[in-house]
Amino acid sequence: MSADKKTKQEQPVSILIVDDDDITVKRLEHLLLKIGFGVQTASDGMGALSLVRENTFDIILTDLMIDEVGGLDILELAKSRSPETEVIIITGYASVDSAIEATKKGAFHYLQKPIRPDEVRHIVGQAVKNLKLSKRVRELEDEIETEHAFAxxxxxxxxxxxxxxxxxxxxxxxxxxxxxxxxxxxxxxxxxxxxxxxxxxxxxxxxxxxxxxxxxxxxxxxxxxxxxxxxxxxxxxxxxxxxxxxxxxxxxxxxxxxxxxxxxxxxxxxxxxxxxxxxxxxxxxxxxxxxxxxxxxxxxxxxxxxxxxxxxxxxxxxxxLPYLCERKEDIPILSAFFLKRHGRRMEKQITGFSAETMKLLTEYGYPGNIRELENIVEHAVSMARGKTIRVEDLPGDLSEYDAFTFHQPTSQIKTLEEIETEYIAWVLGKVGHHKSEAARLLGINRASLYRKLKRAMLEDG
Ligand SMILES: Nc1ncnc2c1ncn2[C@@H]1O[C@H](COP(=O)(O)OP(=O)(O)OP(=O)(O)O)[C@@H](O)[C@H]1O
Ligand SMILES: [Mg+2]
The missing domain is CATH 3.40.50.300 (P-loop containing nucleotide triphosphate hydrolases)
Structure with a gap:
């Protein structure tokens, strides 16, 4: 999680009060504003629903029976938009049972009329605590998820x-x-x-x-x-x-x-x-x-x-994304990663690579990049009989790979230039046509390589 997210200015807790009884709304609004909350109010159900649709409130205090829209409709909409919103039901004495029913549907608590300031402060305070807790939990979950994704x-x-x-x-x-x-x-x-x-x-x-x-x-x-x-x-x-x-x-x-x-x-x-x-x-x-x-x-x-x-x-x-041969320092750690992955899958207890194997793995050119490295390690894991992967476990073309063992049929006499051209083409193929790497292996600079390619018409540029 980036640091700037944590240092963002804390917003005041936002509260929506919904009641068709103006006096209740006014009293609650006065009380909550004094504590320092951000407060909006609605005196009818439709108005409340559209406020809930357009905003995300931290806490909603709502009457249970407003008009054709009830407190439960508001609860449902609010929770579907933001599950962390805490809804507190305001209820008259007669409907306490329904209020209890509402808490089963996800309401945080209920307040009984007539409104008692102490009780309001206490219950809203609890809701704020809950809210902070679930925000923190979500932040932690996000952090874990992000780290996991990066892994x-x-x-x-x-x-x-x-x-x-x-x-x-x-x-x-x-x-x-x-x-x-x-x-x-x-x-x-x-x-x-x-x-x-x-x-x-x-x-x-x-x-x-x-x-x-x-x-x-x-x-x-x-x-x-x-x-x-x-x-x-x-x-x-x-x-x-x-x-x-x-x-x-x-x-x-x-x-x-x-x-x-x-x-x-x-x-x-x-x-x-x-x-x-x-x-x-x-x-x-x-x-x-x-x-x-x-x-x-x-x-x-x-x-x-x-x-x-x-x-x-x-x-x-x-x-x-660079060629694998441009970041050879990643080869050991990637190899270890793939060894673990395939070792576990094939239920083999292999702990590592012999020094000679790792040397070959690091020197190879990987025209198929990381996918090829993974295939090679997978092959080696399936071949391995002991605790370490040895050169014999590697696929043939890799254990034989050596930029200097360049075999050509000798039945036909060729000019040095022809041999050079074929050799360059072969090296290029080995390193996935990556010219810097080919030039490095050939011991010449890129400009010379380009010149030679142009002369041999292996490349038009
Ligand atoms: N940095 C890395 N760490 C671990 N695994 C990697 C890494 N880069 C690639 N891989 C693995 O290598 C394999 C090939 O990667 P991916 O399929 O993403 O390549 P690609 O560039 O999409 O290839 P293509 O162009 O052939 O489709 C996948 O199994 C991927 O998980
Ligand atoms: Mg792909």
Missing amino acids: GIIGKSPKIQEIKTLIRHIEDSDSNVLITGESGTGKELVARTIHETSRKRQGTFLAFNCAAFHEDLVAHELFGHEKDAFTGASSVRAGLIESADKGTVFFDEIGDMPLAMQAKLLRVVQERELLRVGGTEPIPVDIRIISATNKDLKELCSTGKFRQDLYFRLNVIHIH
């Missing part, structure tokens, strides 16, 4: 720390987030963590893979359709976006979203409303959009495959 992102490298700090900073924001990074770098994990630590965490987290669907299907799935929108549409259907109202929608592989869909999505982002397929009536939606891609969206914009206006709207906050 999923493992890593102590500066880059990962930076990302965790950024996620903390945006806890209170609804801004759209764009996550970029290669396959297996943790984009979905970060998206889920952002949702789980955000104000929208009570809402749904809906993940949608834009690459997995055919264009028409995407429209129907996402935006729903009206009755008779097409042959076979026998009834209205709400789309996924509507069903995620007040939550987060995660558009995975956003770079693959068809252009027609991008236009529809822009409307959602800009106007906060959508049109169902075949519909003309806009439907309001309140969603936070997190998108992810391993493509260069700017590049897609410049070639007309992605709408620039949508790109700007989605990219309010940008998080870039």
Whole structure:
């Protein structure tokens, strides 16, 4: 929980008094204002209901029988809007039984008329104590939840720390987030963590893979359709976006979203409303959009495959996940984390990795990033027979991995330049086409690598 939340100025306790008897209202109002509470009043049921709908009161003191609206209606509405609101029923002698009944339905207590100031002070004081307690409990629950959500992102490298700090900073924001990074770098994990630590965490987290669907299907799935929108549409259907109202929608592989869909999505982002397929009536939606891609969206914009206006709207906050080989210091802790996860799942008592194994794990290039590391550890756990994971337990391509054991068939004579080109291509493949890492392994600077790539036409730039 961020520190500024705790230092926020404390608001006075807000109280609503509802009674059709003006004298009771006046007396209570006078008494409670004097103590320093914020007080609003209502003398009829409808007025009270609309106040409850528009505000969140800490405490409501309400007459049981007002008019066609009763104290129980107010109790029910207040509790459904804010379960922490304490409701105190005011009652005449004759209806004490009903007041007791009301406490069974969630009222905090009841006050009997005629109003006695001491009793009011005492009962309202108890309600305030209760309120503070439940607020504190909720804060603690929030803190635990937030910490728990963060526990999923493992890593102590500066880059990962930076990302965790950024996620903390945006806890209170609804801004759209764009996550970029290669396959297996943790984009979905970060998206889920952002949702789980955000104000929208009570809402749904809906993940949608834009690459997995055919264009028409995407429209129907996402935006729903009206009755008779097409042959076979026998009834209205709400789309996924509507069903995620007040939550987060995660558009995975956003770079693959068809252009027609991008236009529809822009409307959602800009106007906060959508049109169902075949519909003309806009439907309001309140969603936070997190998108992810391993493509260069700017590049897609410049070639007309992605709408620039949508790109700007989605990219309010940008998080870039580095390759695993750019944060090698995280490999031991991630390996230990996956060892624990899979060891427990396979009910194996494995305590760690041999030094040689850890050396290999740290040196490997991980073209598949963290997902590949997890697969490797999972494989090793299933192979392991002893208490530690040894080199033999690792998948073959990894235990044989060595940037210097480069084997090529020798039946054909090649020029040095050709061999160099093939070797560069092979190293690039090993490190997931990460040029800085390839250049480092090859012992040349990035500019030389680019020059060589250009010469070999492995890359146009
Ligand atoms: N920092 C991390 N700590 C712990 N586990 C991680 C971390 N980053 C990624 N993982 C795990 O690695 C796997 C791959 O992560 P994820 O699915 O989020 O990657 P991705 O970037 O969405 O990949 P793709 O582009 O292929 O969809 C998941 O099992 C995830 O839980
Ligand atoms: Mg993913």
